[in-house]
Amino acid sequence: MPLDKDLSYQSKAKLHDYVPIVGRGTIEALYTLAEALSGKTVININSTFSGGGVAEILTRMVPLLNQLGVDTRWMVIKGNEDFFTVTKKFHNALHGRKENITPEDYDLFLDVGKKNVEEMQLTGDIIFVHDPQPIILISKKEEVGERWIWRCHIDVSNPDMDVWNFLYPYIIHYHGTVFSAPNFTRKLPNRQFLIHPSIDPLSDKNRELPESTIDQVLNKYGLDREKPIILQVSRFDYLKDPVGVIEAFEMVRKSIPCQLVLAGGTATDDPESDKVLEEVRDRASNNNDIHILLIPPESDVEINALQRAATIIMQKSIKEGFGLTVTEALWKAKPVVASSVGGIQLQVKNKFTGLLCHSIDGAAYALKLLLTNPEYAMQLGKNGQEHVKQNFLITRHLKDYLMLFLFLYYDNDVIYL
Amino acid sequence: MIKKIIEWLIVNWLSLTSPIIVFFACIVISIWARRRLFRYLEKVFSQRNWNNKDIFLNTTKTPFFQWCIILGAYISFQLSPVPDQFKTFFGKILSSIFIITLTWTIIMLIERIFRIYLKKLDIIPSGTTRMIISGLKIAFSIVAILIMLDLWGMPVTPLMLLLFIGVLTALFAGRDEILNIFAGFEVARNNLIKVGNYIKLETGEEGYIFEIAKTYIHIKSPDNKILLIPNSKILRSVVTILSEQPKRATQPFRFSSRLHLKELTGLKAKNIQELVDILKTVDDSIIYYHTHNFIEEFQYLTPQPANDFALWVSDALGDHVLGEKLSNVDTFEFSTIGALRERIINVIQEEISKRHEIKDTLPGREFHFIRSLSAVIPTSYVAHDLREFIEILRVVSLDTLYFHVFESRLRLHKGVNDFSIWINDCLGEKTLADEIAVLDPYSYTLEGLRTMIINLIEKNLEKDYAVG
Numbered sequence: 001m002p003l004d005k006d007l008s009y010q011s012k013a014k015l016h017d018y019v020p021i022v023g024r025g026t027i028e029a030l031y032t033l034a035e036a037l038s039g040k041t042v043i044n045i046n047s048t049f050s051g052g053g054v055a056e057i058l059t060r061m062v063p064l065l066n067q068l069g070v071d072t073r074w075m076v077i078k079g080n081e082d083f084f085t086v087t088k089k090f091h092n093a094l095h096g097r098k099e100n101i102t103p104e105d106y107d108l109f110l111d112v113g114k115k116n117v118e119e120m121q122l123t124g125d126i127i128f129v130h131d132p133q134p135i136i137l138i139s140k141k142e143e144v145g146e147r148w149i150w151r152c153h154i155d156v157s158n159p160d161m162d163v164w165n166f167l168y169p170y171i172i173h174y175h176g177t178v179f180s181a182p183n184f185t186r187k188l189p190n191r192q193f194l195i196h197p198s199i200d201p202l203s204d205k206n207r208e209l210p211e212s213t214i215d216q217v218l219n220k221y222g223l224d225r226e227k228p229i230i231l232q233v234s235r236f237d238y239l240k241d242p243v244g245v246i247e248a249f250e251m252v253r254k255s256i257p258c259q260l261v262l263a264g265g266t267a268t269d270d271p272e273s274d275k276v277l278e279e280v281r282d283r284a285s286n287n288n289d290i291h292i293l294l295i296p297p298e299s300d301v302e303i304n305a306l307q308r309a310a311t312i313i314m315q316k317s318i319k320e321g322f323g324l325t326v327t328e329a330l331w332k333a334k335p336v337v338a339s340s341v342g343g344i345q346l347q348v349k350n351k352f353t354g355l356l357c358h359s360i361d362g363a364a365y366a367l368k369l370l371l372t373n374p375e376y377a378m379q380l381g382k383n384g385q386e387h388v389k390q391n392f393l394i395t396r397h398l399k400d401y402l403m404l405f406l407f408l409y410y411d412n413d414v415i416y417l
Numbered sequence: 418m419i420k421k422i423i424e425w426l427i428v429n430w431l432s433l434t435s436p437i438i439v440f441f442a443c444i445v446i447s448i449w450a451r452r453r454l455f456r457y458l459e460k461v462f463s464q465r466n467w468n469n470k471d472i473f474l475n476t477t478k479t480p481f482f483q484w485c486i487i488l489g490a491y492i493s494f495q496l497s498p499v500p501d502q503f504k505t506f507f508g509k510i511l512s513s514i515f516i517i518t519l520t521w522t523i524i525m526l527i528e529r530i531f532r533i534y535l536k537k538l539d540i541i542p543s544g545t546t547r548m549i550i551s552g553l554k555i556a557f558s559i560v561a562i563l564i565m566l567d568l569w570g571m572p573v574t575p576l577m578l579l580l581f582i583g584v585l586t587a588l589f590a591g592r593d594e595i596l597n598i599f600a601g602f603e604v605a606r607n608n609l610i611k612v613g614n615y616i617k618l619e620t621g622e623e624g625y626i627f628e629i630a631k632t633y634i635h636i637k638s639p640d641n642k643i644l645l646i647p648n649s650k651i652l653r654s655v656v657t658i659l660s661e662q663p664k665r666a667t668q669p670f671r672f673s674s675r676l677h678l679k680e681l682t683g684l685k686a687k688n689i690q691e692l693v694d695i696l697k698t699v700d701d702s703i704i705y706y707h708t709h710n711f712i713e714e715f716q717y718l719t720p721q722p723a724n725d726f727a728l729w730v731s732d733a734l735g736d737h738v739l740g741e742k743l744s745n746v747d748t749f750e751f752s753t754i755g756a757l758r759e760r761i762i763n764v765i766q767e768e769i770s771k772r773h774e775i776k777d778t779l780p781g782r783e784f785h786f787i788r789s790l791s792a793v794i795p796t797s798y799v800a801h802d803l804r805e806f807i808e809i810l811r812v813v814s815l816d817t818l819y820f821h822v823f824e825s826r827l828r829l830h831k832g833v834n835d836f837s838i839w840i841n842d843c844l845g846e847k848t849l850a851d852e853i854a855v856l857d858p859y860s861y862t863l864e865g866l867r868t869m870i871i872n873l874i875e876k877n878l879e880k881d882y883a884v885g
Contacts, residue, residue: 024814025813025816025817026814029814033792036792157781158781182685183781183783183785185681185683187683192680192682193678193679194680194681195678391714403677403678403792404678407680407790413700413788413791414791415793416792
């Protein structure tokens with residue numbers, strides 16, 4: 001049976017806790033928007049309650065939307081391991097990677113999708129479907145809901161056209177679609193909205209930590225605080241190029257003493273992670289300055305501590321959705337070296353809020369530049385933090401969602417509430 | 418029987434009549450002395466211009482007469498032939514009556530003088546006056562009772578001890594309250610602040626005083642919240658009186674805010690020819706977005722980047738000449754989006770006409786046309802005068818500032834910012850309205866713009882002064 005998220009966990013963070021960060025006016029504006037949605041019920045649907053950026057965002061957003069008075073729920077579809085293997089292939093293919101997708105894979109996707117359509121007891125006014133896994137639920141459009149939205153967290157600008165064409169008939173039936181960056185989209189007949197993801201400054205992953213906690217985590221993983229730490233936090237995934245990070249680090253390590261930490265976990269919908277992890281471990285096995293940390297999904301404080309202890313944070317992805325780990329790094333005022341791909345370009349303005357690279361050599365050069373010029377690195381970090389504060393915090397994300405729900409009911413450019 | 422009585426009276430007539438004679442003599446003498454005394458006091462008080470002389474004389478006139486009678490009765494009793502124990506008993510009764518009347522007189526005197534004195538400090542609330550007078554009445558009554566008890570031979574030491582402990586406990590329990598009452602008295606005595614003043618405490622609280630109560634001062638903050646400030650806090654901290662009530666506007670200014678959402682259009686350009694072709698066809702909300710997006714997204718930068726077209730042409734096409742020309746398009750010059758669009762199109766077309774080749778950007782770096790969707794929402798902030806206005810302006814979100822300065826002027830076709838319209842139309846301050854209207858908002862960060870507007874209005878208001 002499809003699962004319905006138990007919201008009893010309710011986020012500890014209350015809306016007024018954000019006032020010192022974003023100001024009272026911002027929070028009051030959210031309440032005004034929420035009031036305009038009074039009586040509407042929003043149902044979020046995705047494929048997992050834990051692991052990955054979507055689950056992470058919903059874990060924070062759903063309770064806050066409820067605090068604002070918008071009745072918001074969260075459900076996941078049910079799928080077996082084979083189904084998630086197929087959806088992982090879809091995910092990679094939509095990112096443009098060549099995948100061997102067989103007719104049986106499409107059939108399995110359809111079968112699981114149809115089963116969910118039959119079994120899910122959907123109610124609500126605004127049905128908010130995240131990513132391709134639950135996309136077939138749009139078949140219930142005539143039965144349930146006033147507005148259907150498809151939230152695509154993937155860069156589909158250059159997809160495997162077979163997969164895209166397979167999904168297209170479902171996508172166009174949604175009243176609106178949402179993308180994370182302008183260059184993630186393709187031309188569609190329905191309305192497309194641009195909503196960047198966000199981070200929660202009060203979450204365990206982003207809140208301030210005492211030095212003692214940071215020391216504890218470093219001790220736990222045998223890291224030397226005296227030696228500069230280069231960190232990449234990401235799932236063990238080819239698209240995050242962990243091997244490329246190791247190669248860049250090795251170039252830097254020849255002349256500058258430092259250590260590399262690759263920290264990440266696996267998601268329930270990502271069967272490929274274990275294979276990548278094994279490869280990375282093999283590649284790093286001969287270097288004592290490289291630390292491969294397999295961190296469970298609930299270890300947010302540990303991730304936070306590692307990021308705060310880091311001297312430089314990298315995100316050398318080959319393809320990237322939005323790159324929330326970059327947002328987290330910027331929020332902690334850390335200098336960032338990241339690939340100029342996907343949503344990273346929206347966050348890292350080269351030489352202003354961080355350094356962008358296009359190759360392993362470029363990454364190595366940027367690392368050396370920052371390690372040898374700490375004042376410059378600090379200034380980049382400071383600018384980055386301000387950029388996140390203005391544009392990528394959860395309060396802005398809440399505002400965008402509320403606006404999206406509202407504007408689905410209007411055709412005007414300007415509405416007066 | 419009658420004969421015996423007459424005989425007794427003949428024998429003792431002197432013992433009986435002499436006390437009565439003394440009684441009446443005492444009354445006559447004391448009334449005479451009282452009259453002389455009152456004439457003398459009236460003369461002295463008049464010479465010294467004591468305004469409360471009538472109260473004093475009127476209040477003590479009758480009691481003095483009573484005391485004359487008591488004195489006469491006491492002396493006559495002491496001369497009478499009644500046994501000593503009766504004399505003592507009757508003496509105590511007369512003393513008690515004297516203490517009661519004396520206490521009553523003092524209480525009445527204090528109440529009347531105190532009321533007049535406090536009335537002059539019209540800031541002292543009636544509740545405080547009543548409280549102080551009641552306290553004094555109770556204190557004098559207790560002293561009188563203790564003296565009487567002592568007079569009648571009752572043990573007063575334990576009672577005084579109990580009383581002392583009780584008073585100490587009460588003082589300890591109500592120390593804050595007492596402190597606030599006396600602080601309120603001090604504030605009033607020195608005439609430091611009054612209803613209608615706009616005050617700001619060093620701890621950040623600010624607003625108009627609309628009531629001064631016995632323990633708290635009630636102020637109305639810029640966001641219409643009622644704040645209760647303890648009187649003692651007013652006395653302890655630095656209080657800046659920002660102004661007397663400034664001129665009221667004929668209509669209040671209601672602050673709104675604007676929130677925006679980005680809608681993708683699916684339109685994209687890979688070179689300047691495609692850019693200009695699309696620019697000719699898209700609606701105003703798209704032009705508006707790309708000429709104003711940077712203000713919100715990079716409002717912390719100084720100097721701010723120019724419009725999105727200039728940035729894209731420079732960064733994605735490497736065409737720095739056209740980039741500079743587009744950066745130089747001054748959005749502030751235009752009062753309609755249509756005119757702004759025309760200028761941008763002309764600048765690009767002029768460059769295209771000089772080129773032999775139109776260069777494409779790399780795949781993935783195309784210009785994406787985005788539409789701005791706005792929701793205008795009311796806020797709780799309402800300003801009735803310039804002082805309220807700037808205090809609100811200090812705390813409103815940047816979205817609010819953005820809406821009234823940028824969005825209203827261009828997108829809602831008002832041609833000038835909302836602040837200038839209100840200041841001119843509802844306050845009649847044309848000079849100030851013009852000063853704000855000619856500020857080029859595109860040259861500042863939003864925070865910088867906020868500060869500039871506040872400074873202009875501050876200059877217009879009377880100079881602040883501080884007490885505390």
